Amino acid sequence: MQRVREISHDLSEVSSVTELAAAVKGLLEALGLKQKQVAHRSGVSEGTISNVLAGKSCPHEATFERIITQGCGQAWKPWQHAWAQASAEHRRRQSAVHVVAEVNELRNGVQRLESVITELIAKVEAVSVALAERPSDAVSQQRQRLEGARFLAGVGPADFPIMPGRRSPILHVHEVDDFLAEVKKLALQDMAELCIFVLGHPGSFSPLEAEEAWDTGYDESAVHAYVKALRREVNRHLGVEPAIAADALAMGAPRQDDPWANREWSPTST
Incomplete structure (x- = not known):
C-alpha cells in the first residue's frame, strides 16, 4: 500500500498506554484520517483501534504495527520503541493490579478463616464447660x-x-x-x-x-x-x-x- 506523508513525532517521551494513545490520536488528526479509514487500510477492527485511541488497552506488537504502517503509512521503527515502552508499563500495571487483587483475596480468606476459628473456639469452650459441669x-x-x-x-x-x-x-x-x-x-x-x-x-x-x-x-x-x-x-x-x-x-x-x-x-x- 502506498504510504501517505510521514508525520514527525517526538516519541521518546512515550512511556505509558495513555501517552501512546495520545500520540496515535495526534497522528490521525495530523493526517486527517478517521478510525474507519485506518481500520479499512490496516485490516484491524475499528473496535480495536477505538480501544487504542482511548488508552483502554495495549495491542499486540503486530497489530499496532499494522495500524501505524498500513493504516497510517508511517515508518515503524520510531513507533516500535514507543510501543515497547508503553507495553512494558502496561504489563507492570497489570501485574500490580493482579497482585493487589490477590492480596485482597488473601485478606478476605484470612478474615473468613479467623471467623471460622473464632466460631470453633466458642464451640470448644461451650463443650468444655458442659463437660466440666457433668462427670464423665x-x-x-x-x-x-x-x-x-x-x-x-x-x-x-x-x-x-x-x-x-x-x-x-x-x-x-x-x-x-x-x-x-x-x-x-x-x-x-x-x-x-x-x-x-x-x-x-x-x-x-x-x-x-x-x-x-x-x-x-x-x-x-x-x-x-x-x-x-x-x-x-x-x-x-x-x-x-x-x-x-x-x-x-x-x-x-x-x-x-x-x-x-x-x-x-x-x-x-x-
Whole structure:
C-alpha cells in the first residue's frame, strides 16, 4: 500500500498506554484520517483501534504495527520503541493490579478463616464447660459401681447352704442363681432398675421335690432370709416404709408365704 506523508513525532517521551494513545490520536488528526479509514487500510477492527485511541488497552506488537504502517503509512521503527515502552508499563500495571487483587483475596480468606476459628473456639469452650459441669461417663460408671457395691454389702452375702431335699425344704439352685446374678448386675449398673426389679419380683422360688437322696438345692429359709434383707435395703434406698411398699407391690395384703411380707421387721427397726 502506498504510504501517505510521514508525520514527525517526538516519541521518546512515550512511556505509558495513555501517552501512546495520545500520540496515535495526534497522528490521525495530523493526517486527517478517521478510525474507519485506518481500520479499512490496516485490516484491524475499528473496535480495536477505538480501544487504542482511548488508552483502554495495549495491542499486540503486530497489530499496532499494522495500524501505524498500513493504516497510517508511517515508518515503524520510531513507533516500535514507543510501543515497547508503553507495553512494558502496561504489563507492570497489570501485574500490580493482579497482585493487589490477590492480596485482597488473601485478606478476605484470612478474615473468613479467623471467623471460622473464632466460631470453633466458642464451640470448644461451650463443650468444655458442659463437660466440666457433668462427670464423665467413666466417673459416672465408677460412682454407680461404688453405690451398688455399698448396697450389696448392706444386704449381706448370698451364701446359701446346699441341703438334701429329704431333710429340709429346698429351692432350685439355677432359679435362685439367676435371680442373684440379675441383682448384682443391676446394682452395679442402675440402682433405679434394681429397685424396680426387686419390687416387681414375686419374692418366692420354685420348690424342688426331692425324690432321691442326692437331690439337693438351696435351703429355703436361708434364701428367704436373704430376699427379706434385700427388700429391706431397697426400702432404705428409696426411703419408703416397708409395709407401704409391700402393699403397693401386692395391690393388697401380702401372702403369708411371701418372703417380702416381713412381719418381724418394723419401721422403727430401720
